[in-house]
Amino acid sequence: MMSSNFRRRPLITIGQYLILIIAALIILFPIWSAFNISMMSDTEMGSYPPLQFPSAIRLNNIRRALTQAPLPRYLLNSIVQSTLVMFGQLVTACLAAYAFAFIDFKWRDFFFLLFLSTMMIPWEATIIPNYLFVRKLGWTDTFQGLAVPFMATGFGTFLLRQFFLKIPYDLKDAATIDGCGSFRFLITIVLPLARPALGTLAVYSFLQTYNQYLWPLLVTNDPTMRTVQIGIALLQDEERLMINIIMAGVIFILIPTLSLFVVSNRQLIRGLTAGAVKG
Amino acid sequence: MPQSQMQNILSTNNQQKISLRAKGKRKRAIKNFIEAMLYLSPALILFMAFVFIPLFRSFQISAHITDPIGRLAKFVGLLNYQRLFETPNFANSLKKTFLFILYTVPTSILVSLGLAVLGDLRLKGISFFRMVFSVTIAISGATASLMFKYIYHPTVGVNYLLSLVGISNIPWLVSQQTALMSVALTTVWLQIGMNTVLILAAMQTIPEELYESAMIDGASGWRRFIHITLPLLSSTFFFLLVVDMLAAFQTFTPIHIMTSGGPLESTNLLVYSIYREFYFNGKFGFAAAQSIMLFFIMLVLTSFQFVFVERKVYYE
Known part of the structure; x- marks a missing residue:
């Protein structure tokens, strides 16, 4: 099919490839130029007209960035925070979604609407009291301060409930007759069936938390507790630092996420779209 | 006479059965409600602490002047707006x-x-x-x-x-x-x-x-x-x-x-x-x-x- 297409209309196919390549180059340009700048020496940075390529592959700037800021520590902080939020959301959303899908209780619709209404309340509308509250609890510069406020999710509960509703209710009756309690039913039957939806929620909540900026900016002051987004942004406040060193820091934290993206691309995309498209 | 008595007994029996069933139903409804609340409680508590109460507090703060570290100092109504x-x-x-x-x-x-x-x-x-x-x-x-x-x-x-x-x-x-x-x-x-x-x-x-x-x-x-x-x-x-x-x-x-x-x-x-x-x-x-x-x-x-x-x- 493909090759016959090519034989029939070679010009169109070549044109399509050309457009694809141009589009790809435009999208990759910011990353590409960050890579180049990160490898330039200080004298190369000062030349005019500006060099587009470094004269050699230099990793020296990354080392200089690392002496300015403990980037690996920042990465670790972000990973811990995101993992905590991810597990917290999975647990609270599974439990709540199970009640909404499998238990017939009074005021169920009211509680469901209450959960949905949290999606309509922007986080920024509550950020001032939350900041004051977390400060009062003494949770600034702690992982609980970074993670606990985000451990419940209206969106995740909704997503999982929609998925749980597709599981035949007969399964629950059969399980009850067999003497299987409702919690065991959730763990042994519902959760394995709901794996795609759980995957979507896990990917989504991890990425969301990893990208957080405003909240960690407010609740962390201690340099060892900074998350990677804040840490990298604060590099530019170091006045001695030149752009090539800041870009080297950017590249240092981009490499792990980009490689993860390339390696797990298929699963990641499937996870992200399973909920949004079908749900 | 035995017949009417029998009927009497039957009807009370039925009433009892019906009230028993109603009681059972109510019991189950209560049991379901408690069970559901147990499942909802982790999320509900978090929503209370970090969404609903803070939203209310946002309204409250917006009607006040505060000191520089955020403690309410004076009620000013809609002045901030x-x-x-x-x-x-x-x-x-x-x-x-x-x-x-x-x-x-x-x-x-x-x-x-x-x-x-x-x-x-x-x-x-x-x-x-x-x-x-x-x-x-x-x-x-x-x-x-x-x-x-x-x-x-x-x-x-x-x-x-x-x-x-x-x-x-x-x-x-x-x-x-x-x-x-x-x-x-x-x-x-x-x-x-x-x-x-x-x-x-x-x-x-x-x-x-x-x-x-x-x-x-x-x-x-x-x-x-x-x-x-x-x-x-x-x-x-x-x-x-x-x-x-x-x-x-x-x-x-x-x-x-x-x-x-x-x-x-x-x-x-x-x-x-x-x-x-x-x-x-x-x-x-x-x-x-x-x-x-x-x-x-x-x-x-x-x-x-x-x-x-x-x-x-x-x-x-």
Whole structure:
């Protein structure tokens, strides 16, 4: 099919490839130029007209960035925070979604609407009291301060409930007759069936938390507790630092996420779209 | 006599049975309710502590003047709201935020649609291009903002390359005419990845037979795109419209990293303005009033979209 297409209309196919390549180059340009700048020496940075390529592959700037800021520590902080939020959301959303899908209780619709209404309340509308509250609890510069406020999710509960509703209710009756309690039913039957939806929620909540900026900016002051987004942004406040060193820091934290993206691309995309498209 | 007695006994028996059954039902309802509450309680407690009570507290703070560390000092009623409308800052932030939405949302959806169409071509190696088109999923707002900040840099940035093709010296972040657009460009680039992935995934759920029968009817590629692809994508567009708009409304990271609201307040978007008022200026009440306004505007926007736009959306 493909090759016959090519034989029939070679010009169109070549044109399509050309457009694809141009589009790809435009999208990759910011990353590409960050890579180049990160490898330039200080004298190369000062030349005019500006060099587009470094004269050699230099990793020296990354080392200089690392002496300015403990980037690996920042990465670790972000990973811990995101993992905590991810597990917290999975647990609270599974439990709540199970009640909404499998238990017939009074005021169920009211509680469901209450959960949905949290999606309509922007986080920024509550950020001032939350900041004051977390400060009062003494949770600034702690992982609980970074993670606990985000451990419940209206969106995740909704997503999982929609998925749980597709599981035949007969399964629950059969399980009850067999003497299987409702919690065991959730763990042994519902959760394995709901794996795609759980995957979507896990990917989504991890990425969301990893990208957080405003909240960690407010609740962390201690340099060892900074998350990677804040840490990298604060590099530019170091006045001695030149752009090539800041870009080297950017590249240092981009490499792990980009490689993860390339390696797990298929699963990641499937996870992200399973909920949004079908749900 | 025995018969009537029997009837008597039977009827009381029945009554007892009925009341027993009712009792059993009520018991089960109570048991179900308690069980459900146990399942809901972890999420409910968190929502109470970090969403509902804080929302109430936001209202409360917005009606007060506070001391510099945020303790309520004096009840002032609607004074903070009155001040919002008297000073030009809030109107400016609001205007810039809407402009920002206008710059980013349609652009990123249209560009993503184009990329999704390209990614849907049946060519060898297309999965590589799909991966490139979605690469910004892997990039955070902070790293993207830093990369673009130096792309916009007057000496080491992209201006030299542009001058080679005859476009001279765009002032990017330093001029109040171009700063907001430059920030918007960063946001568009960041959103493209996720938008393209979602549009492409929706395109691939369109059944092949639809295209085949349209081809038999002699519909050209362009007409197939207009009459089959676009209508079937409308629910995805609606979803993206809502999600991207809310995200644009809450934009903070690129402002904090690239412009700090300047030059001359030209990029002082709403959330950045809230942050600056309470975190730097210690005006907690004034900032809370702004955040309550943000809450209501977003509420109106989402309801509006659900009422008016969703009607025109085609669902399978």
